[in-house]
Amino acid sequence: MEFSLSNDVVVAAVAVAAAYVVYSYLSTPATPTHAPVSKAPSKEKPTGEPEVPQQRYFTLDELREFNGEGDKPIYIAIKGVVYDVSRRRDFYGPGEGYHLFAGREAARALAKMSFEPADLDNTDISDLNFMEKEILKDWVDKFTDYNSYPIVGRVLQQKDLTLDELSAYTVLPVYVALRGVIYDVTLGGLEHYGPNGGYKMFAGRDATRALALMSFDQENLDHPTEEGLTETQIKTLADWEAKFQSKYRVVGKVVASS
Structure with a gap:
């Protein structure tokens, strides 16, 4: 059989x-x-506390x-x-x-x-x-x-991203865009922009308008334009931009979807 x-x-x-x-x-x-x-490799017992x-x-x-x-x-x-x-x-x-x-x-x-x-x-x-x-x-x-x-x-993975692609970077690493420039805010900013931070809604987003207006309104995150900003708001935005430039590394730029 x-x-x-x-x-x-x-x-x-x-x-x-x-x-x-x-x-x-x-x-x-x-x-x-x-x-x-x-x-x-074996687990070593350190002989001292290295810097x-x-x-x-x-x-x-x-x-x-x-x-x-x-x-x-x-x-x-x-x-x-x-x-x-x-x-x-x-x-x-x-x-x-x-x-x-x-x-x-x-x-x-x-x-x-x-x-x-x-x-x-x-x-x-x-x-x-x-x-x-x-x-x-x-x-x-x-x-x-x-x-x-x-x-x-x-x-630091350097690359340009669309807004849709940017939205994936909310945990590790955490990216925030400002005036079309994408910053990796993981080091030094995770406590603010990470999942438990007070600014977590900016993670994976272009926060240009929201930061200029100091607003958590979803409408400002969905439409991150500088159109209609006052001189004071533009100054606030410039201060945020200077802070990001001095503290975080640039990943790339926000690009239009193809």
Whole structure:
């Protein structure tokens, strides 16, 4: 009697196998594809309280400078957060197994466990599958909780956005536009513009008219024009603009929808 597997059985078998792979990845230290054999990082007991530098923004080009070469610090970013991993120079330093992650936004490469340039040079993680998302979460836990690497800043993703696209940036990172210029207000402004801040309604919006009028009226957020502003209101707006320029980094400009 000939025996044949139904599609349901095959699908179930594949699902079980995939679940086992996920478990295997999450229950053992992850090792990138084709990476040289290297000892896994362990949780260190700090010998003293190192001075934590003030957090700052890094463009991707600026971040590349912090790769450990020439005794420079070693920074690695995951999902926009920049960590100082310098104390694991034996792991991420020049010539070591994970050095290719140094000075990069490495979220995609870590999630895929890949040393391929196509993943190292790509910051997009929107297409990660379930397993890759779980692996990335495991790496974030290792960096933040297990090893407690100091956070030294955030990656500044420079790009122009439409108002619709801007509306997505209300949590991390948090963007606010003023006079058509988009600012990343995450560092130094999260307590004001973040989900629990008093100005949270400005997050992901062009707040030009609202700030000029010192108004939380939805109508002013929906129509951020300077038309009809008085001289005093324009002065108020200019003061806000100067504050933003001195405190926050520019992401890009608000552009018209195509």
